Amino acid sequence: MIYTRQKSPIARETFDFIADRIRGGHYSPGDRLPGERSLASQLKVGRNSVREAIRRLETAGLLETRQGLGTFVKDPSGEILQTALMSNYLTDTAIQEKLFDLRLIIEVEATARAARCATPDQIETLRRFNEMVEKCSARGDMEGMIVADFEFHRQILVATGNDILVNLMDGIMDLLREIRRVGAELPELLAERISSHRAIIKAIANGDGEAARAAMKEHLEGVFKQVKSTWENQ
Numbered sequence: 001m002i003y004t005r006q007k008s009p010i011a012r013e014t015f016d017f018i019a020d021r022i023r024g025g026h027y028s029p030g031d032r033l034p035g036e037r038s039l040a041s042q043l044k045v046g047r048n049s050v051r052e053a054i055r056r057l058e059t060a061g062l063l064e065t066r067q068g069l070g071t072f073v074k075d076p077s078g079e080i081l082q083t084a085l086m087s088n089y090l091t092d093t094a095i096q097e098k099l100f101d102l103r104l105i106i107e108v109e110a111t112a113r114a115a116r117c118a119t120p121d122q123i124e125t126l127r128r129f130n131e132m133v134e135k136c137s138a139r140g141d142m143e144g145m146i147v148a149d150f151e152f153h154r155q156i157l158v159a160t161g162n163d164i165l166v167n168l169m170d171g172i173m174d175l176l177r178e179i180r181r182v183g184a185e186l187p188e189l190l191a192e193r194i195s196s197h198r199a200i201i202k203a204i205a206n207g208d209g210e211a212a213r214a215a216m217k218e219h220l221e222g223v224f225k226q227v228k229s230t231w232e233n234q
Contacts, residue, residue: 010045010046010049011048011049011052011053011056012053013045014039014043014045014049014050014052014053015052015053015056015057017043017053018033018039018053018054018057018063019057019062022062022073027073028073029073029074029075030072030073030075031072031073032069032070032071032072033054033063033070033071033072033073035070036050036051036054054071058071061074062074097228099172100220100224102172103169103172103220104217104220104221104224106165106168106169107153107156107157107169107216107220108213108216108217108220109213110156110157110160110162110165111156111200111203111204111212111213111215111216112209112210112212112213113159113160113162113209114156114157114159114160114204114212115203115204115206115207115208115209115211115212116207116209117159117160117161118159118204118205119159122155122158122159123159123201123204123205125155126152126155126156126159126200126201126204127201129148129149129151129152129155130148130152130194130197130198130201132144132145132148132151133145133148133149133152133193133194133197134194136148137190137193137194149193152197154166154169154170156200156204156216157169159204189222189223189226192219192222192223193219193223196215196218196219196222197219199211199215199219200212200215200216200219203215
C-alpha cells in the first residue's frame with residue numbers, strides 16, 4: 001500500500017466531499033475554503049480529519065495554503081490534475097509508480113539537455129537552490145528542503161529551454177509531492193541527495209551530457225527505491 005499518514009475512512013470521505021465540491025463547481029479556482037473548524041462542524045467530523053483531507057488535496061495540487069490567509073482552490077491546469085479528483089488516486093501505488101517512471105524518463109534526458117544548453121546564470125541558480133537544500137537539511141527544515149529540492153529539479157527543466165516541458169512537469173510534481181515528503185523524512189537519503197545534486201551540477205557545469213544523464217538516473221532511482229521500500233513496510 002502506498003505510504004500515507006492517514007488511514008481514517010472519515011478523512012478519506014472528507015477528501016471525497018471537498019473534491020466533489022471542487023469538481024461540481026461549488027468551489028471555484030481562487031475561492032477560499034471555509035476554515036477547519038467551520039468545515040468540521042459542517043461535515044460533523046473531527047478537525048484532524050479535515051486537516052488530513054486538506055493535506056491530501058494540497059498533495060494533489062488542488063488546494064494551496066497561503067500563510068496567514070487561508071486555503072484556496074487552485075486552477076487545475078491539464079488533464080492530469082483533473083484525474084487527481086478520483087477518490088482513490090493518491091492511494092493507488094501503481095499510478096504513483098507510473099508517474100514517477102514518467103518523471104524518470106523525462107528528467108534523465110532533460111538533465112543531459114541542460115548540460116548542453118544551460119547558461120552560467122542558470123548553473124548558478126542550480127547551485128543556489130542546492131545550497132538551500134543543504135541548509136534546510138542541516139537545520140531539520142523538511143518543508144523548506146522539499147520546496148528547495150522541487151526548485152532545483154525544476155530549474156534543470158528550465159535550462160532545457162522547453163517551456164512546454166516545464167509546464168508538463170509542474171503538474172506532475174504537484175502530484176508527486178507525497179513522494180518528496182516521504183523521501184525528505186528518510187535520514188538515509190539526506191547524504192545521498194546532497195552528493196547526487198553536486199554530481200548533477202558538476203556534470204551540467206562541465207557540459208557533460210552523458211555524466212549528467214547518469215547522475216540524474218542514479219539519483220532518482222535511488223530515491224524511489226527507498227520510498228517504495230517505506231510504502232511496502234507500512
